[in-house]
Amino acid sequence: MTTLSNPGYPPGTVITGKWRNSRYIVERMLGKGANGKVYLVHRAGVRGRYALKVGHDALDLQSEINVLNALKEQMPDPYLVEADDHHDGSHEVSFYVMRYIEGSPLHRFIRKRGTEWVSLIGLKLLEKLSVLHASGYAFGDLKPDNVMVSAYGRVELIDYGGVSSFGRSVKQFTEWYDRGYWNAGSRTGDVSYDLFSFAVMCIGLLDEKSLREASCQLPQTRSVADLQLILRRNPVFKPYAVWLNKALCGNFADSREALNEWKKRMYEGTAKSARPIPGRTPRWLRNAFALSLVIMACAVYFFFRS
Numbered sequence: 339m340t341t342l343s344n345p346g347y348p349p350g351t352v353i354t355g356k357w358r359n360s361r362y363i364v365e366r367m368l369g370k371g372a373n374g375k376v377y378l379v380h381r382a383g384v385r386g387r388y389a390l391k392v393g394h395d396a397l398d399l400q401s402e403i404n405v406l407n408a409l410k411e412q413m414p415d416p417y418l419v420e421a422d423d424h425h426d427g428s429h430e431v432s433f434y435v436m437r438y439i440e441g442s443p444l445h446r447f448i449r450k451r452g453t454e455w456v457s458l459i460g461l462k463l464l465e466k467l468s469v470l471h472a473s474g475y476a477f478g479d480l481k482p483d484n485v486m487v488s489a490y491g492r493v494e495l496i497d498y499g500g501v502s503s504f505g506r507s508v509k510q511f512t513e514w515y516d517r518g519y520w521n522a523g524s525r526t527g528d529v530s531y532d533l534f535s536f537a538v539m540c541i542g543l544l545d546e547k548s549l550r551e552a553s554c555q556l557p558q559t560r561s562v563a564d565l566q567l568i569l570r571r572n573p574v575f576k577p578y579a580v581w582l583n584k585a586l587c588g589n590f591a592d593s594r595e596a597l598n599e600w601k602k603r604m605y606e607g608t609a610k611s612a613r614p615i616p617g618r619t620p621r622w623l624r625n626a627f628a629l630s631l632v633i634m635a636c637a638v639y640f641f642f643r644s
């Protein structure tokens with residue numbers, strides 16, 4: 339039986355894999371959730387740090403490992419390093435080791451760095467989702483806490499505990515980001531389910547107050563129309579509204595199409611904002627011109643005085 343009863347490993351604990359014999363030394367706990375505890379570790383005798391997850395439930399952890407193994411082939415830089423069992427003194431516990439993502443959860447990153455990052459982070463996240471979808475899986479529990487962003491804007495999905503094969507019920511979801519919560523469709527894992535969550539996530543990142551207000555309604559009256567109203571009301575959504583609306587209505591054929599359309603709209607938005615307004619001289623040019631007039635006047639004055 340591989341169920342974890344341990345309250346948590348203190349720093350310095352050595353976790354030795356039963357089958358592969360790798361030794362990992364715990365530096366600190368990174369976080370804990372419904373499925374398990376995640377530690378920052380380093381491997382004995384090797385440079386580099388990893389994140390190691392010890393599961394509460396062996397079957398749940400194994401299903402995460404299966405998904406990550408299946409994705410290993412598709413990723414140039416695989417997330418899963420290895421999986422093994424460990425005897426912690428009283429029990430045998432399952433664990434897996436993954437790349438350590440040094441960064442912050444998406445909402446904190448955006449709060450710190452500004453909402454202009456939503457377009458670039460969104461693009462990278464849609465790329466990640468399309469790899470997952472191409473392998474026949476829906477992420478399920480897409481929310482800002484499950485998206486880590488490094489200081490340089492590198493994006494990584496964490497917590498594959500909610501992943502399910504297309505056509506199966508989603509295993510884990512979080513109210514705001516769940517299609518069922520907004521009476522907008524089933525809880526079946528498919529491309530549209532993740533794109534719906536992605537859209538609500540963008541709405542929350544750009545206007546959390548309105549999303550919070552919309553979610554306060556009676557469950558039976560909540561609908562996509564409430565989310566669409568937020569898109570229409572707040573001009574911050576202008577570059578995103580068409581795309582987000584399409585995702586909320588489940589109108590993308592697949593995540594490749596969603597990704598390409600996101601790219602197209604974002605580039606169009608950037609090009610428009612970079613284009614100078616006809617007939618208007620940029621302020622820096624007017625200032626430079628005024629400065630050159632002053633310099634010229636001084637030169638003429640000193641020329642005639644001397």
Ligand SMILES: Nc1ncnc2c1ncn2[C@@H]1O[C@H](COP(=O)(O)OP(=O)(O)OP(=O)(O)O)[C@@H](O)[C@H]1O
Pocket residue numbers: 368369370371372373374375376389391436437438439440483496497498499
């Ligand atoms: N690869 C990683 N790199 C850095 N930190 C990580 C990594 N994986 C997980 N974490 C940290 O550990 C926390 C818990 O991890 P995770 O979300 O996988 O656990 P969980 O039990 O499945 O949580 P939940 O209850 O949200 O389903 C995360 O919120 C994050 O802070």
